Amino acid sequence: MQRSTKIVATLGPASSTEQVIETLARAGANLFRLNFSHGAHEEQARRVQAIRSVEQRLGRPIGILADLQGPKYRIGKLDAPLSLEAGQQVCFYLPDQPAPELDGNIPAIPLPHADIFASLEPKSTLLMDDGKLTFTVTALGAHHAVARLHHAGRLSSQKGVNLPDVTLDVTPLTEKDLTDLAFALDQDVEYIALSFVQRASDILDAKSRIGGRAQIIAKIEKPSALTEIDQIIQATDAVMVARGDLGVELPAAQVPAIQKQLVAKCRQVGKPVIVATQMLESMITSPAPTRAEASDVAGAVFEGADAVMLSAESAVGDYPEQAVAMMAEIACAAEAHVQDNPHDGPARLAVEPSVYHAVAEAAVRLAQTIEAAAIVAFTASGNTAVRLARERPSQPLLVLSPEPAVERRLSLLWGTQTAHQDETSYEQAVDEAVALIKQRGLARTGESIVLVSGMPFGLAGTTNALRVVTI
Known part of the structure; x- marks a missing residue:
């Protein structure tokens, strides 16, 4: 069974060599996080180079997330404790x-x-x-x-x-962040994670600086962000439920409900959402997780999160490979349960009132009705894949794109398998898709696949055409 929930693994002293990065990718990591609270630019550049080398060797896209530190507040020096x-x-x-x-x-x-x-x-x-x-x-x-x-x-x-009940009149981008941002963009990372977002204007300001060179992940860490959460989700490209600082500034008992609410809101508007922090915390020093941690990872899968994240477990822990492999195993088991018990998974969403979303929803229903072997999406921008993934199809979702940057971005999106396809005619693209479906073992002769695309073919931003092909 192909795992649909993606895994984000943080790199650090325990996982910076190319050999370890490849081991983590083979164990199940889909995207790597670079924590700019630690490590010099030279060190981060070596990690980026190692990821790109591993990506080429494995023959599949791997995304990179640059996590900016944001404003950190500390007391000064005391003469004595x-x-x-x-x-x-x-x-x-x-x-x-x-x-x-x-x-x-x-x-x-x-x-x-x-x-x-x-x-x-x-x-x-x-x-x-x-x-x-x-x-x-x-x-x-x-x-x-x-x-x-x-x-x-x-x-x-x-x-x-x-300061849990204070909205600070500051931008989440400090002078250090601006320097780190310029470096990360020069490294062609796919995502920039913005720490301590308080309002939608924080996202819009960052977007104006980034100029479309990377997508933004809004880290929800402050209670003040929750008062403007719908606008923040609308403005950002993706969301991270950063339970560490959020759990400091809010009572711990409130965090699970907020996590569930944020995942549901992101799914409703088709924005990828990551659940992060302390998911397998005991595996920093132990080769096996606690049962509570296994339930935590599974709970995020049941809620419909696009990705789950490892922080210290893979960055400084004693068992980074085992942590990734365990997270993948738990996610697979949870997904298999949802496949057999759909009511235990995320709720079905209302159809968004647009042609593009309606076509994506129809494609998923069509695939279920005719018991298609797979869904294939042709996309130049990635938007078709996002609309399809929002519906959480039970069939494998193969996404073909001529843009390597889009393929890497989709490493965060639930359920997507990707492949590169050069710009070509529609019929040629269909022939190549059928050949790839056979090569990957996603469909056998006589089975049907559902094709989703935009017309005119290759025009970014459109999702308006369905087709059924029998292999």
Whole structure:
């Protein structure tokens, strides 16, 4: 059974050599993530070169995702770690401004981010050290904030800061991100992941800078993004449910429902969606996952996610190959269950009111009705494949495109197998598709396949023609 759910594997110290990258690709990785929070450009360039070499050797497209760090907030340097009591007040201050006059019992903590002080309000929440410490603002000055600690804890230098109920007046693209973005685009990556997206305008600004050279993945990490989520999904090319920071800024109990909602919303409008963070976390140090982790991966498959992602498991873990192989095995088992029990899979979607979507939905229904062996899509832009994948067909979906960049982008899209096809006439394209279907063993003599294309043939953006061919 061909696996439909794609796997994104993060590269890092445990997985940077060409040999290991090929091992991960053979184990099931469809797309590789480069984390620009770590690693110099020279190191990332070597990884890109290794991926392209593996791609050529394996004879199948492999996508590359450049994940930008985004704005990261940390407290400054402390003279010594602070042991804080529940209910204790502290003062956060901007280090380059005159220090506020404080009661001698109130510890002063440097917070070198003017944009935070500009956005704070009374009763705002600040989380420190991945949510281990929670503070509520009780008083504000121009360059300082007094806050009360909820539970006792220890705070040391350079710990991360999260602001769950504050919308910061900042762009998600820092100076570092702009430098990394220019480098990533020069490397011809397929996707740029934008961290800490808060509003649709963040996506539109990034798109204007990228100029169509790569597609954008909006990482949903802040509660403020959820208030404008429909507009964000509409503006972006794909979405990542980044459960790490999202789980810090929101109660953990809320994250599963938000994940389910985001996957459903993305499916409705045909935007690929990745479920990420801690999916097989125990496999950083263990060769086997916990049962809960297996259920987590399967749950994402049952919801209809296009892809599931490995982070530290493949980047720094002791068992990167086993983590990819296990994720593939779990996804295959979940998909096989859905094949036999369709009601346990993602719900059928309402047809979008357009000719293109209606033709894609009709193609999938036609393939099911006549029990076709496969669906073949001809696409110059990838849009036909996206519309078909949105319907989650039970038949294999083979996508033929003359554009290598489109083939690589489709490595993220649910259910797609891809192949290169030079620009040619429609009849020649059909003959080549039939030959490829036979070569890949997707259909036998006497079986039918459904062909989906746009007319005039080769014109990007159209999906308006169906045809049934008997092998």
